[in-house]
Amino acid sequence: MEQVFINKIIPFSCVDGFGNRTSIFLQGCNQDCQYCHNPETIHMCTGCGACVSVCPEKALTLSDGRVIYDPKKCCGCDTCLHTCPNDASPKTQRMDAEMVFKQIEPYFPFINGITTSGGECTLYPDFLTELYQMVKSAGKTTYMDTNGQVPLWDFPELLEVTDQTMIDLKAGTNKDHIRLTGRSHELPAENIRQMANLGKLYEIRTVIVPDVVDNLNTVELGSQLIAGYPNVRYKLIKFRHYGVRTPFLKIPEPSDEMMEALGQAAKNMGVKEVLIV
Numbered sequence: 001m002e003q004v005f006i007n008k009i010i011p012f013s014c015v016d017g018f019g020n021r022t023s024i025f026l027q028g029c030n031q032d033c034q035y036c037h038n039p040e041t042i043h044m045c046t047g048c049g050a051c052v053s054v055c056p057e058k059a060l061t062l063s064d065g066r067v068i069y070d071p072k073k074c075c076g077c078d079t080c081l082h083t084c085p086n087d088a089s090p091k092t093q094r095m096d097a098e099m100v101f102k103q104i105e106p107y108f109p110f111i112n113g114i115t116t117s118g119g120e121c122t123l124y125p126d127f128l129t130e131l132y133q134m135v136k137s138a139g140k141t142t143y144m145d146t147n148g149q150v151p152l153w154d155f156p157e158l159l160e161v162t163d164q165t166m167i168d169l170k171a172g173t174n175k176d177h178i179r180l181t182g183r184s185h186e187l188p189a190e191n192i193r194q195m196a197n198l199g200k201l202y203e204i205r206t207v208i209v210p211d212v213v214d215n216l217n218t219v220e221l222g223s224q225l226i227a228g229y230p231n232v233r234y235k236l237i238k239f240r241h242y243g244v245r246t247p248f249l250k251i252p253e254p255s256d257e258m259m260e261a262l263g264q265a266a267k268n269m270g271v272k273e274v275l276i277v
Helices: 079-083 097-110 125-137 156-160 174-181 186-198 215-226 246-250 256-268
Strands: 003-013 021-026 060-063 066-069 093-096 113-117 141-146 164-168 201-208 233-238 274-276
Touching (some): 003 097, 093 097, 186 201, 201 256, 215 256, 233 256, 256 274
Parallel strands (some): 113 141, 141 164
Antiparallel strands (some): 003 021
């Protein structure tokens, strides 16, 4: 079985798809979103050791160029994450699908299913396929939270055991998308089209960032992509300062009026359900 780095597992979440779900965050991302709210999931730990000396509980040690993490000593203060110069985490755990399944199986009586996120979970399609097969065999649903930069149609075995996807649309033009993430919006848009056509698109998501990109243009593109699919909802997410990098602390958070206006624009273009969070 393929082993991957798991950033964290949240046993119970009501914001990562339908119902109550266990959310599994994988480490590593193929985008570099300027406003990322969990930048510690982007890169792999380089073993620089900057976090070791600042850990108040001595939960981190440096050995042979690797940071060793002791979860039993960790107090959850996240000082290591704030200190890391590389947008990484020393607290990841290397696990295969069977190890993850055994850890989350006790939650199954209380959840509808699992959601894999990140980072970017689709960087590890073989791992996802193995894990999803186990979860489906246990009678639970499988959701995928993705930035859409991996062509999902290239992985039919994974799609066969994927119940639903949730895909980010960061910006409505290549220029804006590249400015925000370093990559174009073409693959996410095509993934949205294809997953909607397959009946495997639960929602698309756009973070509304004022004064950086043309948010109305983004919402118009997203609405155009899903208006023909009444069961697909559009989640508009307020940009917030929690966890973002220092330069984006200067960006204003969107007003309620701005969010409502964008939500109405989506409805005017035929989107049946708009969720503002």
